[in-house]
Amino acid sequence: MAKFLQQRGVKKLLKDRLAVWSMWVIGLYLVVAVVVLVGNVFLGGDWKRATEERVGPDNVPGLWSAVTTEDRLEHAKFYFDSVDKASRSSDPAGAYAALQWGADRLPDWSAEVIEREILEPARRLNEELSEVEELDDDPEALVKVDRLEALVRGRIGASHDQAGAASTSLGQRFRLLLGTDRQGRSILLRAIYSTKVAVQIGVISALISVLIGTILGAAAGYFGGVVDVCVVWLYSTFSSIPWIVLLMVLASAFRGSSVDGTLIPVYAAFCLSFWISPCRVVRGEVMKLKELEYVQAASAIGFGRARILFKHVIPNTAHLMFINFSLLFIGAIKAEVILSFLGLGVKTEPSWGVMINHAKSEVLNGFFWQIGTATAFMVVLVLAFNTLSDALQDAFDPKHV
């Protein structure tokens, strides 16, 4: 280890302040991911449920600032309007069933009951509230806004009293640090949990892709002939399909199966489309290496082809494996976000893509903190990784002395 730290490249890397910072950042992400993974899987803590729990009122902005009453009213009116519009459609029952805001939906009542229990009182409240000019000065108006919110969301759950009472505890303050989403779930908890999902997807799919790519590429480059023709045909075929289409096809191929919405279809899709670039690069490198004299010396000594391939050729492509791993790690995280945003990726767990997807309609109402948090978490990781890759390149490239 001490010897490793003495190497010129390592020394140079440690001198680069940006590189050291990005290593700390990546390290932090990894620690968070490992803690969540270990806590969730091995210690039996159900942290996934914690991310689904309602911790406060809907769409509370972060840093303990409150939503203005006007915003709340506007938001409640938006929901009221959508129910109201459904009631006036030709098939109200069907329209009600189709109404869904995230995980919340209207109670499973008949159209008459909805009319009586929700719409009538809501209309009345709405009219009364539209007469009030200064909402914050009127204590009665505040109560009315609460009731309207409760009515139209079809949930008599979170009230401001409950959140206010609990917000004194440290845990609650932590959960509300970055605000809540449309279902009152803690954005911070979800973003942290998503780190685990992102790292898990990045590591596993990059590792498997690099492994498949290296083995196929090395075999193609080393044995040549029919093996080479087959591998080249395989990756040419796969690379002629745009990867996003391939991902969509594979993701939908798993629809309805028992693993639908878990990480497994995502892994499968990523590994099938990401092995191509390591394979291509390793094949070229191996074709070069096998003509080198130390490989010829190994065959002159009489070593078998498998031994030469695994002991003398593949270890010398390690630098390519590292580079490809770091590229694919980031690639997989970004691709997962895109896929989840399109609703084809993870569904059973929170992930940054899922958060951005959920935030789509919130942003229109000015609730930017969910999309902001998810994006910030992702940007910091990707930026740190790219910075580190550049620094690694600078430190270990023999041409830059």
Place this chain on the structure above:
Amino acid sequence: MSLLQVEGLEMHFPVRGGLLNRVVAHVHAVNGVSFEVQRGEILGVVGESGCGKSTLGKCLVRLNTPSGGAFRYDGVDYTHADHEELMDYRSRVQMVFQDPYSSLNPRLTIRDCLTEVILFHRPHEAEVRDVDEMVLELVQKVGLRADAVDKYPHEFSGGQRQRIGIARALACNPEFLIADEPVSALDVSIQAQVLNLLMDLKDEFGLTLIFISHDLKVIEHFCDRVLVMYLGNVVEELECETLHESAQHPYTRALLGANPINHPRERRELTVLEGDVPSPFDLPPGCAFAGRCPIAEPRCSESRPPLEEKRSGHRAACFLVE
């Protein structure tokens, strides 16, 4: 009986191209080379770049399978032997490579590199003796310090690496060494050290050597006999001791004339060769050298002169040499 007999060895590499990847041409790297090597002697092979001397060496350690002709080592024909049959041959005949910078696996320490070979070729000996001890012995035999064993190849200079390359070849405990330009990538001062090392090892292990080089001076100093090659053919074979006096073939004379001389008043017979080596894709019908030969006659470009014994221990492929 001679240790190695080579008869009409040919190595033609197919060149593929066109629509169905057919063989469109052949590179005639080695064209019917015959010679013998006696036990304990050093045979030099000299010629310019592309004359097929390295290919000849690679054929003899079966890195390439010859496309024609045959060679027998100690009476056994290994021309087309398969991997298992070659095992015994490989432990007896080893190769030292040209480029010390690419001939060592950068990921293996010297210890790993040598241990692997020893365990592979001398497992019975390794059971009796300590392998580490055998590695140390080898490293010291080639003139490196004992603390070199745990270093990686990039920590050594070119000359040291070439010593490691020699140690790797010796790890098989061979009796025959094919050295493919072992000193041409080294500084002149280091060349002498490595040549002296090879000479010492030859005496100590009783080795027989084929020494491939493009440098006639080195060959003259180092070898007993020399084969002069031109475009895949042997054009002359002669004793090194009387190289200057007995060289007859115009190509050999031109090579000798191209050597710088070390006294300002001495004058040399200078034949500057003009033109280029003919393409190895389609060989001329006559003598390959005819186009550049200063004394060529019309018959030289019509038929190929055979390699004939002109005197005892001296063969030449030229109509005009008596």
